[in-house]
Ligand code: KG4
């Protein structure tokens with residue numbers, strides 16, 4: 564089955580075609596096109612929703628055409644009736660996200676489903692991040708590529724860490740999930756972004772802090788590890804931002820060395836909490852796999868430390884993380900989530916849901 568995925572929940576406009584085997588053991592990535600309006604936000608230091616949606620209106624059709632063209636090696640428009648034979652279904656992100664942005668993808672997907680007479684599957688963006696682990700060649704505990712997705716055994720604990728969310732979920736099987744906990748305030752990615760702004764680093768803060776941290780000492784500042792000892796699986800990162808703000812206020816100037824040391828220390832604080840809580844959940848629910856997902860899991864230090872902890876603790880649980888380009892927003896993960904949770908709806912029933920969640 565070949566599925567066209569469409570993703571426009573934030574500032575990215577993405578389309579992808581995946582091919583899933585009928586036995587559910589292999590998902591091949593045929594194309595993956597992602598554009599972003601990020602360069603427009605240099606001055607604002609964050610996304611402007613209205614601008615994002617206006618840009619997405621311009622990009623959406625060319626991006627879909629490119630995804631179809633790359634997958635099937637032809638140059639034509641998806642709106643031509645002849646393209647009907649190439650894809651079997653359309654998957655689209657319906658939430659959570661920015662309402663204007665979501666509408667661009669959803670209305671385009673519905674129009675295509677109607678014109679091409681194809682089934683359409685609504686997808687929760689957060690599930691998408693988990694399903695990035697199931698796309699094509701996958702990364703295992705040693706983050707080596709080339710394993711089969713058949714290696715991912717249930718039950719699993721999934722950690723979704725993105726710009727808007729930090730959640731732990733228990734997956735007993737595809738479509739059988741239980742939400743274990745999430746952030747009470749800022750998401751981990753949001754903390755990276757806000758602290759990046761305090762450090763006058765470019766947006767988004769996550770990759771910028773990771774880069775600055777490379778020459779910093781993670782032990783130079785003792786930032787809090789919020790809720791690390793709490794009995795639940797909740798997170799809280801807004802206090803971390805306040806702690807960094809207070810630290811900066813005491814400084815006469817913020818030179819490169821201080822930026823590097825704060826970056827390394829704050830990155831370490833976030834990583835410590837994420838790993839501790841995820842392993843706690845994995846232990847409690849005696850799972851077979853841990854699945855990472857979302858933009859923050861592109862962080863190499865987080866990946867290395869997770870791997871190191873698992874190996875040193877002699878955990879029998881397998882750790883999976885998407886290839887880095889699939890950690891941040893893309894449409895391949897949306898198409899793959901639809902493949903494993905194939906529940907088409909009549910296009911008239913598909914609506915955007917900016918506040919969609921796991922529960
Ligand atoms: O999943 P994503 O692309 O979009 C959302 O669904 O929100 O995640 C974006 C978030 C941003 O907050 C960004 O700073 C963070 O992921 N991020 C990172 C890294 N790359 C992206 N955080 C830490 N280290 C990174 N390398």
Ligand code: ZN
Pocket residue numbers: 688692725726857858891892
């Ligand atoms: Zn995302």
